[in-house]
Amino acid sequence: MNNIITIENIIEAIPFAIIVINRDEELVAINNSASKILEAPKLKSNIVNSIRHPDLVEAIEQVFETGQAQVISWRTSRNRLDLYYDVSVKLMDEDHALIAFEDRTTVEQGLQLRRDFISNVSHELKTPLTSIMGFLETLEGVAKDDKAAQARFLGIMKEEAQRMTRLVDELLSLNHIENNSHLRPTETVNLDQILDQTISNLEPEIARNGNTVDFQKPSHAVTILGDHDQLRQVFTNLLENAAKYGGPDKPISIVLGDIDHQPLLRTQGVRIDISDQGPGIAHAHLARLTERFYRVDDHRSRQVGGTGLGLSIVKHIVTRHRGRFKITSDLGKGSTFSVILPQ
Numbered sequence: 001m002n003n004i005i006t007i008e009n010i011i012e013a014i015p016f017a018i019i020v021i022n023r024d025e026e027l028v029a030i031n032n033s034a035s036k037i038l039e040a041p042k043l044k045s046n047i048v049n050s051i052r053h054p055d056l057v058e059a060i061e062q063v064f065e066t067g068q069a070q071v072i073s074w075r076t077s078r079n080r081l082d083l084y085y086d087v088s089v090k091l092m093d094e095d096h097a098l099i100a101f102e103d104r105t106t107v108e109q110g111l112q113l114r115r116d117f118i119s120n121v122s123h124e125l126k127t128p129l130t131s132i133m134g135f136l137e138t139l140e141g142v143a144k145d146d147k148a149a150q151a152r153f154l155g156i157m158k159e160e161a162q163r164m165t166r167l168v169d170e171l172l173s174l175n176h177i178e179n180n181s182h183l184r185p186t187e188t189v190n191l192d193q194i195l196d197q198t199i200s201n202l203e204p205e206i207a208r209n210g211n212t213v214d215f216q217k218p219s220h221a222v223t224i225l226g227d228h229d230q231l232r233q234v235f236t237n238l239l240e241n242a243a244k245y246g247g248p249d250k251p252i253s254i255v256l257g258d259i260d261h262q263p264l265l266r267t268q269g270v271r272i273d274i275s276d277q278g279p280g281i282a283h284a285h286l287a288r289l290t291e292r293f294y295r296v297d298d299h300r301s302r303q304v305g306g307t308g309l310g311l312s313i314v315k316h317i318v319t320r321h322r323g324r325f326k327i328t329s330d331l332g333k334g335s336t337f338s339v340i341l342p343q
């Protein structure tokens, strides 16, 4: 190995984007990571050409004037993605400063998710609460002596309270699944039994809309290593959706089958397809359906009591089982939700 270690060698070995500049703000050295985030950086050219950020120019001036290290935040974007960096400028010797870019994008994205989540939950709870408050006032006021109105309003209030209870239950469930996502399920479960059970539990709800269920399964038992309650939750959510959004008086089909080799899983697996003949879902929504609180038609979904958490729970459970979850849909024809699990 060559005994002379250069600045270039050192900064290339550091796992951050790093540049070195001189007093004239000219680029003296740059590592590979930095050349990816700066705009067409050229050695000896002024750094301002590569990062247009007034705070940075000021920080560099400060560093050369006072010798005190500076840290500033820099937000930029690439391919329409927002990127966040903490940029520190530190004097190396009288004429040189080192600028290091610490990527904070993942942290910022996490914070943004948390902000969105809190605002979604607050909004979901506020709507039924506002409605309950409104009816309480009416019950205390104009409807004080109106028995018929009281019964009607109490009924609505109960429904709203049920919606909030369901939301909280689903959030707790999601939290529990996420906390255990690293633990692989160890029970041997029988999928055709779980599906039979789910169908009979939901029978009243399915019949209410005039829907029917056709369940096709192999003649032998289909077992996998899984979590019984969670898998029941998966099929309940999917079947409930088919009944809620698949339109009235329509058949719902459930097909359970073995797959010898499942390319997506790179192993042997089982596949469960739950299909409805409802209005379908436009292509643009498909990729987002498993996001928390995502609903295609906010108004309609709310009317049927949906919180937009069901499919996100499904996705998390399937992931914990090291499986795949796929949605295909044809507008006007219906949708198929496929769960593929390793065996």
Ligand SMILES: Nc1ncnc2c1ncn2[C@@H]1O[C@H](COP(=O)(O)OP(=O)(O)OP(=O)(O)O)[C@@H](O)[C@H]1O
Binding pocket: 170, 237, 241, 242, 245, 246, 276, 278, 279, 280, 281, 289, 294, 295, 296, 297, 301, 305, 306, 307, 308, 309, 310, 311, 312, 335
């Ligand atoms: N079978 C389906 N056909 C058409 N649209 C569907 C179907 N299943 C789900 N969707 C759409 O996807 C959205 C998200 O579904 P998801 O199950 O995550 O939430 P939800 O049913 O609104 O609420 P939750 O399941 O938490 O009660 C629904 O609001 C609905 O707009």
Ligand SMILES: [Mg+2]
Binding pocket: 237, 240, 241, 306, 310, 311
């Ligand atoms: Mg649902």
